[in-house]
Amino acid sequence: MTFRTTLDLIFKSHRFLPNYKCATEKNLLAVIGGLSSDTSFHLMEILGLYKIPQLTYGSFTIDETKIVEIPSVYRMVPNENLQYMGIIWLLQHFRWTWVGLFVVDDNSGEQFLKILEPLIFRHGICSAFTKRIPKGNLMEDLINQFYDSSDIHISFPDSKASTVIMYGESLRILRLRTFMHSQDSGNTKNPLFGKVWIVTTQTDFILTGGTRGWDFQMFQGAILFAIHTKEVQGFREFLQNIKPTRTERDGFLQNFWEQAFDCSFPDPGMPVMDDDTCTGEEKPESLPAGLFEMHMTGHSYSIYNAVYALGHALHAMDFAGSKHKSKAVSNSVKHQSLQPWQLHHFLQGISFNNSAGETISFNDQWEISGGFDIMNLVTFPNNSFQRIKVGSVAPHVADRKGITISENKIVWHRYFNEVVPLSVCNEYCHPGHEKKGKEGEQFCCYDCAPCPDGKISNQTDMEDCFKCPEDQYPSKNRSQCNPKIIKFLSYEEPLGKGLASVTASFSFTTTLVFATFIKHKDTPIVKANNRDLTYILLVSLLLCFLSSLLFIGQPGNVTCLLRQPTFGIIFSVAVSCMLAKTTIVSLAFMATKPGSRVKKWVGKKVSYSIAVCCSLVQLCFCTVWLSTFPPFPDLDMHSVNEEIIVQCNEGSVTMFYCVLCYMGLLAISSFIVAFLARKLPDSFNEAKFITFSMLAFCSVWLSFVPTYLSTRGKGMVAVEIFSILTSSAVLLGCMFFPKCYIILLRPELNSREQIMRRQH
Secondary structure: OHHHHHHHHHOOOOOOOOOOOOOOOOOOOOEEOOOOHHHHHHHHHHHHHHOOOEEEOOOOOOOHHHHHHOOOEEEOOOOHHHHHHHHHHHHHHHOOOEEEEEEEOOHHHHHHHHHHHHHHHHOOOEEEEEEEEOOOOOHHHHHHHHHHOOOOOOOOOOOOOOEEEEEOOHHHHHHHHHHHHHHOOOOOOOOOOOOEEEEOOOOOOOOOHHHOOOOOHHHOOOEEEEEOOOOOOOHHHHHHOOOHHHOOOOOOHHHHHHHHHOOEOOOOOOOOOOOOEOOOOOOHHHOOOOOOOOOOOHHHHHHHHHHHHHHHHHHHHHHHHHOOOOOOOOHHHHHHHOOHHHHHHHHHOOEEEOOOOOEEEEOOOOEEOOOEEEEEEEEOOOOOEEEEEEEEEOOOOOOHHHEEEOHHHOOOOHHHOOOOOOOOOOOOOOOOEEEEEOOOOOOOOEEEEEOOOOEEOOOOOOOOOEEOOOOEEEOOOOOOEEEOEEEOOOOOOHHHHHHHHHHHHHHHHHHHHHHHHHHOOOOHHHHOOOHHHHHHHHHHHHHHHHHHHHHOOOOOHHHHHHHHHHHHHHHHHHHHHHHHHHHHHHHHHHHOOOOOOHHHHOOHHHHHHHHHHHHHHHHHHHHHHHHHOOOEEEEEOOOOOOEEEEEEEOOOHHHHHHHHHHHHHHHHHHHHHHHHOOOOOOOOOOHHHHHHHHHHHHHHHHHHHHHHHHOOOHHHHHHHHHHHHHHHHHHHHHHHHHHHHHHHOOHHHOOHHHHHHHHO
């Protein structure tokens, strides 16, 4: 019928003679139509042969190759690809990842699936099912196909797919609705109910004719894509003045009038038999919105722009032709000489502002640049419905910013209790979990697994958990990152206060001992075993105690630089003094033997030389350390999960252990010499005390190494301070408390006679 009607338009005559035209017949310059893709394609096949411009106002899929093959087609609707992206952005906006597809089983439906299915897959959305609506010419054929074919049955194989994308032209979708209605009218338990229908621009819900009494409640809350429209001034008044008697050449108006107002026009000359006669004075604005809308719809807006585009093109062509022709030529002659193919040049370059204030022009693909409106279908108990604009899809935007949605305006199906529907294969993975795919199923179906240790997920449905920044740590439920607390051994905390107090106590005690020895410097017990070395030892022990304070407080450049070298040098001086004392005792005993040549080695110079030389070796180690890889402040982000440890990086671990090992070598040497000299007869022989003190000293530092390596953070600092205080206290106690006991409590024993008597 489309072919027949198209040929009739081109070769209009009393008789149908294709390819023959009467001389007095006017040329057909352009055609506006049609709404359906089949009608448009059939028109293209005929009109393209004669290069007659065709302005289509229906939105349908079309291959790029067909555009090249049929250059006479101008589309008054936006590019169809924008509608595809609008559907994707809509699904992403509501996070609907598990959707069903209903399409008409024809070429346009296959083309729709060919484009949409890969597109939704690339954007993380899965197709729960695909149902094809059979293409039937008659209603009976359609219903018979449904009943006779077991694999084409209107059902939802997956009830979790609450969102269904519906593609097809109006009449075929309405046939689908007929079958749904015949199955279970009004039954809300039917799986066809409680769905969000996303309807493309190809489908338009109408209530005329036989559809007037149908129940559209299942489509409550449907999301409709519509061609962008803007209200044209005077359009409503134009509709109000329409009368079927004033449009004799419009063969469709009377038919519409009878269907809309449920009446009939009487035949001429026949008497009126009932009250259902149309008077022609009925008011279109009294009709429900679903039956007749008083505002301009998208398709109407496209037709309106098409008419004016042709008008502007004809005007431009007429103006261009008048420059080359005599003004005496009548308009009728000019119009009769116009050829359809001449109109293409002017249509392609047309650009004008319509009465709604929008610029109308064609792009390089001969289509109008524009967007889509997103409508919400609201149904009423009287089976009427209304479309409410809730958003739009803007052109020339490549991401989700191209879509705007006003969720508060959307009225969902009552099945969802006014809550935004979910349409997912399974529940969302909550923060603290990541998605794990199920074997043999689509990627939208997955399990939720807790994030592994050290990782979090702070959003729902995250593909993978991720690590927190170095200065943060995962919360217990692994849903967020908490800032780490900066930690160091400070004076404000109990441990720092305790260690500082102990340091002060030992330092004060050492000072008292030193003062006691100064006060009683001329007594035999102080003079014995080299009084000067004793003073040096006491001063070094005092500095050992005080050096522990360098380890308390926030590490800085100076404190990190001084900590370990100061500790190593001072302790080496103290242990070197112990070694010198023990060595002098051994040499003194050997010098008492007759004929011994050791007498010349007994003296203060030898003891000083031992102490200084042994200390200088440690000083050389520390000098090399500080000049090559000196210690520096550092942040340890990883040792303790919830803390950032401010510590001193030793710079060169090798040099640090060299300092410790040399100090240990001195202590072992002192222990060995003292152990061998412990029973030598001498006045106030200190070898026994040195033996015990060196044994305790070595035990402390041997246990220090594994303990130091096994702790982290301020625990390492506390272990080193404890080792410094303990080893220093051992030396102080073993070497000086016995002498202080005699000096202060048993002064009668601090005499030469008593010493000689005890020695005897």
